[in-house]
Amino acid sequence: MTPELLAPAGTVPAFEAALAAGADAVYLGAPACNARALARDFSFAEIGAMIAMAHERGRKVYLAMNSLVKEQELPAAVTTLARLAALRADGLIVQDLGLLALAHRHFPELPLHASTLMAAHNSPAVACLAGLGCRRVVLARELSLAEIGLVARQAARLGVAIEVFIHGAMCFSYSGLCRFSSLHGGRSSLRGQCVQPCRRRYQWLASGQGKKGDRGSRGGAGRGRERPPQEGGYLFSMNDLSAVDQVDALARAGVASLKIEGRLKSVAYVAHTVRAYRLALDARAEPDERRRAGMLSEARAALAAAMGRRSGSGFFLPGAAQSARLISPEQSGNTGTPVATLLDLKPLRSGNRKLVRVLARLQAPLRSGDRLRLHEERSDARIAFTLREFRAAGRSSAAAGAGATVEMLVEDAALLALRPPFHGKLYRVDVSGRKERPSPELAQLVARFSAEDERLRRLAQARAQALMPPQAERPPAVFRPAKAAARAQWWLRVATLTALRERLPFAVSRVLLDLNAGNLELALSGQLRRLLRGPKLSFALPPLMQEASLESWRANLARLQAAGYTSFQLGHPGQVQLFAQPGKLELFGDASFNLLNHQALAAAAGLGFKGLQFSLESDRETLHAALAARATHLCAVGLLVYGRPALFTARAQSPHFQGRYALQSHRGERYALKSGEDGVSLFAKEPLSLLAHGRRLLTSGLDYLVVDLSCGHPKQEAQLVTALWSGKGELPPHLAGNYNGLLA
Template identity: 35%
Template sequence: MEILAPAGNFEAFFAAIEKGADAVYVGIKGFSARAYARNFSLKELNFLVAFAHQKGRKVFVALNSLIKENEWPEIIKIALALNQIKPDALIIQDLGIFWLFKNKFPHLPLHASTLMNCHNLTGVKKLAEMGFRRVVLARELTLDEITTIKKNTSVELEIFVHGALCFSYSGLCLASSYIGGQSGLRGRCRQPCRFLYQWGKEKGYFLSCGDLSALELIPQLQKLDITSVKIEGRMKSAEYVASVVEAYRLVRDASGDEKKSALEYAKSLILQAGGRKLTKGFFLGINPKDVINPKQPGAFGLYVGRVIRKEKGEIFLLPETEIQIGDRLRAQNESVGKGVSWKVKKLEKAGNLLKINAPEEIELGYLLFKTITPEIKIAKSDKKLKSKLKQLVAPIKFKPSSSKEKHLSQWIYTQGLKKSQKVSKKIIWWIRHEEIDYFLQHPLPSNSIPILSLNFQIYPKLVSNFRKLLNKFPNIVLSLPPIILPQQLNFFKRAIVHLSNLGFQHWHLANIGHFLLLDGIKDLILSSDYTLNIANHLALRSLKSLGIRNLTLSLELDRETIRKIINYWSPQNLIIMVYTRPPLWTSRFSLKPFWQNAPLVSPLGESFYPIIRDEITYILPETPISLGPYLKELQSLGISQFGIDLRYILRNKINKIVTKKGIFLPREYSFNYKRKWA
C-alpha cells in the first residue's frame, strides 16, 4: 500500500522523501487546487522527478484546477514539458484537461481527483472506462462502502486518510465563489466553512470539521488492498509532513507483534505535528458524531490563548499551553477564519503574561494556535535545498518547442464546434422543479422544456402520473441528483429502467457516474447539469463524446469566460443558468444535533438556509442568482437556451417569474458574471 505525501515547497518534498513516503504529489504554479501553496515551476519539477526516481519514489503532479479558455497557451507549455519530464501520474478534475492528455499524451497516467466527486461504484467504473488509471474517492465513504467498491472494480483506488475535512463534497462547494468570487474549484477557497456563524440564539463553528485521521485503520486498509493512502496538506509545513508521513509509514510497515507499539509511537508523532481535533470521519459509519464541534474554533493547531495586548512587533497573551522558541504559531480572526502564521523567535515573561514576536497584521482578540513544535528536525531553507537538489541529480533537458506548441494549439482549437451562421432569436427555457403538481397545474411558456428532479419522494407519484405528464410535456426531462449514496444506487437503477420503459427519454445528468446508470438503454436524449463544472471548450468536447446533446456551463463563469468559450464552440447547444438558488454546500454531514429553525448568519451578515433531501444536507443562500439583466447580452452571443431552477424559490415569487405569457426574471445577485472569476 502506497503512502502518498503532500509537498507545497522543497522543504516538505525532502521531508516526505526522508520519512519514507512512496510517492509525493505536488502542484504546478497557477494550476493547482491549492493555489495558495508555493507550488513548483516546470524547471523545479524536473529536478524533483529526477531526484524521486533516483530514490525509487514517485511524483504525481496535481494539475487539478478548472481551466479557463484563455489559459490554454500556458497549459500547452505545461503539457509539452510534462511529456518530457514524465512524472508518474497527473491528478486532474477538468474534463478538458482529460480530453487533451487522453488524446495527445495517452502514455501519461491520469488519476481522477477527488474534485471529480466520485462517491459510488458507478462513478468509479465510469472513470475507469474512460481511461483513468486511478480514482481518488470522496472522503464521505465508509469502510464498508469502500470495500464494496474495491470488490467490484480493478482500477487503482486512492483514499484520503489524514488532514483537513471539508463540510461539502469536493467539487460541489460554491460557497467561497458565491461569497467573494474565489473558487474552491480553482484552488482559491477562502474557507467560509471555518467562519463563526450565528444560528438562532447560538454562535458556533457549525460547518467547521475536525481533521481526518485513519491511523488506526491502516491494517484494515492493507487487508482491503487499497492502492494508496493520501495525506492532505500542500499548505502545511515540512515539519508537519515529516511527522505525519513517519507515523503512517511506521504503522503500515510494522509486523503483527509490533503493531501495537508502532501505533502508540505513531500517535505521539501525530500529536506532535499539531492540528485540529482528530476524527475518523465517515470511515466507521454514516453518522459520525465527533466531526463537528461548534464550540471549537475552526483553526488549525493547538489552542494557546488570545491576544490581549499588542505593541510594535510583539503581542501579549495568557498562555493555556506551553510555548517555546521555534514553535510555529497561527493567529486567527475568531469570526472570519482568516489567519497568519509565523515562528516564535523571541519569548519572555511579562508578569503573568507571555510576550512574543508577531507580525504587525495581528490584532487584539485574535485566537492563537500552536501548529508545530521544534522537536521535529529536518533540513531548512527552500533556497538551500533547491541548490542541493541541483548538485544531487542531472534531470533530463527539456526545451520549449514553438513548432510543437503551434501544432498542439491548432489541435486544441480544432476540437471546437463551429458556430452556425444563423443566430436563433427564439429563447428556449429549461424550467426545473421538484414537484409534479407544479408542472401539471401551472402553464409554462410555449418554448419551455420542463425538468423534474427524480428522488425517492417523487418516484411513486411520477409513475402514477406518467401519462398526464408525457401527454402535456412530451419533451419533459428527468434530472438525477449530484449525489447518489451507495445504498441508493439500486433504487435509482430500477427507477431509471422503469421510467425509460414508460416513455421518459430525456435525462439530465449531474455526475460522471450517471452515464453508467443509463448504460444500455436505447434512444435516450441526454443533457448535462452545471455540477459537471464545464469551463472550457475541450471539456464540452469531452462531454459531447459521451453522448450529451445540450451542455450546461459551470455556474461560476464570468462574462469574459463565456465569451471566450463561444469563440470555439457553437452556442446553439449550450445552456446558461440564469436563475437559481443553488446549494453552496452539499454535504453528507447531518446538522441535526444542532438543528435550529433559523438561518445560519455569517460574520458578514449573509444568511444561509440548511435543508435535507434524501439524506443529503444542502445549504442555500438567501439571495438567488439572476442574470435577467444580461439576457440580451447573452442572446447577442448566440445563446438561446437558458436554465431556471425553481426548486428552492418561494411559490409567490415563482408565480411572478414563470407565466404563460413568458419569463420575467427579477434583478438579484449576478454571482461572478460581472466580476472576474478567480
C-alpha cells in the same frame, strides 16, 4: 498487497522529507494548474530534479493538474502537459474533463488519475472515469470502509486502482460540489483559491427564515419573521482525518494507495505523518503482536507531534455521517497549537512605529521568534505575525510559561483595524522548513535540469502548438451576438408540478422535473402525462447517489423507460452507467459537471449527452470564449440564469444541525440549511440571477437558459424571476456570481 503510501510536498525540502520518512510516492502541484494556492509554484527544473531523484530510489512522483481550466488557459495547460510528459512524471492528477481528454488523446505516456474533485463517490462514477482513460481514481472522502470495499471490487474488474485520503484536512462539502467560496467571493475551490467559508463562525437564527418551502422542494430561503441571532459556532469546520487505525482495513478493502493531504503544510508535518503511516503499513507484516502494537503506538505519537486540528476517523466507520466526532463546533478549526487566550488589544505609539499591545494569558510556553496566528472570533479576523518582543511580569522577556499573562508588542496594520470587544485565541504555527535548502544531491539535479530548461521549453511549446494552434490563445474579448435566428430556449426546473401554475415572463420549452418519489409515482401511474402538456419533459437526477441505493435507482430508471420516458438530466457524468442503452435516450448534463472550456464540453458530449450546462461559476469572458471555440454540432449548451444552487453539498449530519435551518455569518449574510436523507445542503438567502443579462444571453450562442424554481416557495420565486427580468425599479437583492467579474 501493501498499499502505496502517497505523501504531499509543497516545497523541495518537504519532498526530501517525504522520501526520507518512507513515502512510496510524492505528489506535487503542476505550475499554475493545481488546486492549491501555493506561495510559489515549483519550476520545471525542480520538478524534473525531484522526479529523477525519486526514480533513482525506486519511488514515484505524481503531478496535480487538478484545477478547472478556463477557456483562455487551455494553450498554457497543453504546454504544461508537454513539459510533464518530457520529464517522465509517473501520473497526472486531473479534474477538468477537457484537460483529461487532451492528455488521454495526445499524451498517452502520462498515466491519468481522477482527482477527488471529480466527486467519484460510487462505482458508476469510477466506471465512467475508467472509460475516459483514468488508470486510478481518488474517491470522495465521504465513503465508509464498506462502500470503499464495494467500489474497489468493481474497479478491480476494470483494471482501475483506487486511492483514498487517509490523513489531513477535511472539507465540509463533497469536493467538486462546493460553490460557496466562488459564488460568495469569486475565488473558486475548484481552481485552488478557496477562502474556506466552512472555517468561519456562524450563528443560528430563531426564525422561519430558511425553512423548507412547499412539499417536495429541495431547499431554499423563506422569509419568516427574524429574531435576534442565537448561539452558534464553527458549524461546518470539520475535524481533521487521522485514520492510522484503519490502515489494515483499507488495505484489505483493496485500496491501492493511501494519500496524505497537506501540500500547504510544513516540512515537520510531512516528516511526522509519513513516518507514522509508514510504521502503520509496516506493522501489518510484523508477526510479533507486541512489536506490532509498539509500532502502532509509535505511529500515533508521531501524528501527535504534527500540529493540526482535532482529528478523527472521518466517514470510515459505521454511523460516522451522524456522529458528533466529525465537527467540533466550539473549536475554531485553526491549525497549530493553542498557546494563549486573548484578553485585550490596544494601539500604542513608539516614535514613528504604530504598535498594538496584545494582552494574553498563556496556556502553553511561549518564546520570542515564535510564529503566531491571532484569531479574533467576533470579527473572524485571522492575523499571523512573528513574535519579536513581549513582556511578562512587567519585564521584557524571551520566554514565558503557561499561566503567565503577557504583553506582546506587534506592528501590524490589520490588528489596528480591529475594534472592541475582543474575544479570541492565539495559536503557534509550524513554519519548520521555510528556510531549509535542498540537499546538495538535489541541488545538483536542479542545476542539471535548469541547464536544459530552455531547450525542453521550446520542444514542449512546439508539441503543444501542433495540438492547439496559437489562435486559440486569442478568444473574443468582447460579447459577439450570434445570428438573430439563433435564439436560446427557456428551460424550467421544478421540484413539483404545482410550480408550473406560476406565471413567468417567457414561454417554457422544456421542464426539468426532479426525480423524487412523488414525481416517480405520478409518472408510473400515468397522471404525469395528463397534468403536463405543452413543454417537453426531462427528469432531473441529483449529483449524489450512494452505492447502497444504486440498484433502486437503476430499477426506477428502467421502469420510467418502460413507461415511455426517455429524457433525463444527469447530475454526474458517471450516471450514464445506470442506463442499459444510453444511446437511445436524450441525456443532458447539469451545471454540477463543472464544464469551463470547449474541450470539456466536447469530452462530455462524447459520452452521449445532447445538451450540457456550462459552469455556473464562469465569468462572462470565459463563457463567450468557450462558446466561440466550441463545435456547435456536438451538443447544445445551456446556462443557469436563475436559481438557488447549493453552496455546500455534504454528507455530514452532525447532531448540532438537528432542528436548525437558518443561520448567519459574522457579516450578517444569511443562509438556509436543508437536511435530507443523504446529507445536508446550504443555500444563500439571495438567489443567483443573471436575468439582468438575459436578453443578451438569448442571442449569445447559448442554446438554452435554465430557470430553477425547485428551491424555495414557487410563487415567491416566480415573482422574483419576473421582477429581475423586467429590470424596472429597485431590483430584489440577488447574486450574480462571477459573471460580471473575473473567476479566480
